Amino acid sequence: MRAWKFGNNVNTDLITPGRYTITTDKAKLGKIAFIEHRPEFAKEVKTGDIVVAGKNFGCGSSREHAPVAIKAAGVNAVIAKSFARIFFRNAINIGLPLLICEETDRIDDGDLVEINFQTGEIHDKTKNIALKAKPLPKFIQKIVEKGGLVNFLRSEGYV
Amino acid sequence: MVLTITEKILANASHKNEVTPGDIVVADVDVVMAHDSTAPLAIEGLYEIGKKVFDPDKIVIIFDHFFPPPSVDAAKLHQKVRNFVTEQKIPNFFTDGVCHQILVEKFVSPGNVIVGADSHTCTEGALGAFSTGLGSTDIAGAMATGKCWFRIPESLKFNLSGLPGKSVYAKDIILNIIGQVGADGADYKAAEFTGDYVKNASVSSRLTLCNMAIEMGAKNGIIEADEKTRNFLGREGKTFKSDKDAVYEDEHEIEVDKIEPQVACPPTVDNVKPVTSVEGKKVDQACIGTCTNGRLEDIEIATKILKGKTIAKNVRLLIIPASTRIYLDAFSKGYLQEIIKSGGIICNPCCGPCVGRHEGVLAEGETCISTQNRNFSGRMGHPKAEIYLASPATVAASALAGEIVDPREYI
Secondary structure, three states: OOEEEEEOEHHHHOOOHHHHOOOOHHHHHHHHOOOOOOOOOHHHHOOOOEEEEEEEOOOOOOOOOHHHHHHOOOOOOEEEEEEEHHHHHHHHHHHEEEEEOOOOOHHHOOOOEEEEOOOOOOEOOOEEEEOOOOOOHHHHHHHHHOOOOHHHHHOOOOO | OOOOHHHHHHHOOOOOOOOOOEEEEEEHHHHHHEEEEOHHHHHHHHHHHHOEEEEOHHEEEEOOOOOOOHHHHHHHHHHHHHHHHOOOOOEEEOEEEEEHHHHHHOOOOOOEEEOOOOOHHHHHHHHHEEEOOOOHHHHHHHHHHEEEEEEEEEEEEEEEEOOOOOOHHHHHHHHHHHHHHHOOOOOOOOEEEEHHHHHOOHHHHHHHHHHHHHOOOOEEEEEOOOOOHHHHHOOOOOOOOOOOOOOOOEEEEEEEOOOOOOEEEEOOOEEEHHHHHHHOOOOEEOOOOOOHOOOHHHHHHHHHHHHOOOOOOOEEEEEEEEEEEHHHHHHHHHHHHHHHHHOOOEEEOHHHHHOOOOOOOEOOOOOOEOOOOOOOOOOOOOOEEEEEEEEEHHHHHHHHHOOOOOOHHHO
């Protein structure tokens, strides 16, 4: 699926500016993803597309509206060199898959990318190159496998 | 086993004798906070879990991000949260200040584990607690269970030594540090502030240091509690101290006496320069307040600069005390009256225009100098407005001049 390429330190104000997040309506949030930073994104993004970024993706506010908006826009996964801590937890908690990969510079905007979530292999079909994501710690992997924190808490008997 | 203060608090809260960075623990939490911007999603998460809050006394809900509501949508969200507070019989509901200031005044004790659905929850670590920001679903989980999972962070030590020069404050020091380490220089890590500067600093200044730990990516900012902390709080709590030989991933020596007044230039907090390099930049708005610098000490500094003078004609100067307690103290000391006479506007205690939702939104091409903690594009209004971050002294002096100036010439 198409890669949407972003740079380093993409903060939550660029993903979902605070002036647009006075709502919990996920469909509405999907339409405001990157609304000022990259206005064409929400209009052109297709279900299954991938966001690819540099380091420290999602820094700034704790607003969960940011990963919710990306997921609701149809994005299948975010691949970045590193993620800001709160964004990382939020995305995992709501079931938006994240992959940590040092080599995201090799993927360009518009490349066709396929991910094997089982193996962590990232295939850039446009360039015909294979990249590898760093595996997540086991505890976090379990939350991912359950599709988010709520199901994880249930399955582990916390609630 | 030798441990840092962060490791000790998390070990204690997860009922372990020792922990090592990288371990994942499930800790009991003492305070779970959400505000009007993040509580609505947390409430939806809790409803999905299908449980009541684990202990209504440990949940704190605060309206500060858009209070009083500036739109019908905002009022609707407030209504939803108010209904939740009533239904779950949560006694701790406040509308009289910024969430972190309210927690500091009423809830934090040394040794606590505090989680808040706001990234600047690292502020409360200045009182010897482990305090960190989380998103809404994590907060929903903590509201339901009273627990939260944490990866034990590596610790970074920032040893602050020396006496600050004229018109150099905690804000200048933390901006300088963030400029040195970068926006992700402390990502996932505990930022521990120590040294004789920290020991001598007021609680208010310590809160400013820890408040901005997140701007270098830190999981928490932390300062050991001392007599000053306990006197300020009027609560004992449990004091934890880092062992002498505790292991730090890195140690930074910060010579405070070498730091000049600083500004973080748009559009990132780590774009830090001495104020002298941006002198003369015209400003349209000046803000003194927020969880970073809205305390009595900050308003006092601003008053000293503004008293008996008039702000520049085309500048709007907004003063937003961080809580009603501070508002009343500043009023009874006569500070607010002096600021009003100088042309300033006093707003109700809340986050003010820091998130761009009300009380001083910026137009395209406008410039704001503010004591807040973020200057990202679009944060306070139009994406082509510019935000400079500085100390209350620099902001007050710039409001008088109508352009960014060196505060050393004004106080």
